[in-house]
Amino acid sequence: MRSDSRSPSGAVAPELTAHTIHRHVIWAAAITALGGLLFGYDTGVVSGALLFLHIDFGHLSSLDKELVTSLLLVGAMVGAFFAGKVADKIGRRPTVLITAAVFIVGVLGAAFSPTFVFLVAMRFVIGLAVGSASMVVPLYIGEAAPPHIRGALVSFNQLAITSGILTSYLVDYWLASSENWRLMFGLATVPAVALFVGMLFQHESPHWLIAQGREDAARTVLHRVRASTDIEAEITEVRELSQRKASARELLDPGVRKVLTVGVLLAVFQQVTGINTIIYYAPTLLHGAGLGNSASLLANVANGGVNVGMTIVAIRLIDRVGRRPLLLAGTTGMTIALIVLAIAFVIGGSQLTGVSAIVAIVALLVYTGSFAIGLGPVFWLLISEMYPVRIRGQAMSVATIANWGANFVVTISFLTLLGAIHGPGTFFLFAFLTVVALVYFQKRVPETKNRSLQEIERDLLGQKTASRSPLGKSLDVTVNGRRPTTSP
């Protein structure tokens, strides 16, 4: 059913049905999440491509292989650094467009690399886009989404990341017989072009427009993605919250610093609890522990499938049960699985066979599933929710750089660590870190379910505004059952 509603500026805007509004935001989230697909695909594809680079470039040393793999992570740190500033300055939409263009240049460059050095440089360029996408996608979706489904919509990005990783495993497997590493890299052009073209048809983020004083434009966008009764209150709230001029120095204000620390620690815990050692090295690990080649690869694909499947479960639950329960339950599952994995390595020694092999594989799947239901989506969601609108992009940048930085450190040191303290030691260490993370999350991570971003901002940063929230709900952002204070 459609009726007309009149905005204060006098313009008549058609009122859309709830169904149409949902369709618009889901479509916007799906298009933007292609950035997440590229993030997952480009981080995952290299493991298979590495096997065939010598065909064109001759023998590659371990250092060469590490460079191709990890320069993407360095590029991602740099990309995340600039993307926040750019997104706050020129807007979220042009930042996604630039990111998509950089993806296109990077993946085509990698696919047609004439020399090894050129390929390494292109991996850095792809990294710039991956780092930028990893923060600007949740940022854009979070600001467009209505509060009651924001968790699910922002977590589309995590679903896209995990689907990208799984797709890259399957593509590597499919192209292995033709040894076509160029196509492995080059196929990413398809989602990169789709992201660019799709984004041309999307609107700018309404919150960014309001922060720029472009309220009429924001109103037009909001009429597509909100019930008309919620719009004016939201505009007033975001306007009030963005009145002061944005300055990077604000990141050091006591209130902001506090939530920034939560984001940075979530980022670091997401990585130092070992997820990418499994994502990047599971076949190597299982093979090294005595499993056959095909069993290792099969276990790896199953692991990728569980990662996608449990992310879907998280999406269904995240707006109903909330962020904290998923985070705490998921991290507990990771701890148990890591302890079991370490014990399987102790019992099985260097040759996992029979029961110890099955236990290790099941533990691996439980570990990944637990990450996928908690720390995976919840980290990216919370950093899109916790920061003040004026400096949201820059604050997200800081947490995202911490994530890529920690990823880089863990990835380059993992094989050395494994050599030094072996399987049991390594997994006990990760288990210990998940326990530390659990204690921290229990004490410090806020619940943001069902709150508008303005409500969260006021509560977490202790700012008062006169207006009511568009949802008309009482504000109750809690940390460990208590309301946070702003004292440092």
Ligand code: BGC
């Ligand atoms: C992490 C990535 C990881 C992926 C695995 C993401 O949330 O940031 O580092 O590879 O999840 O699913």
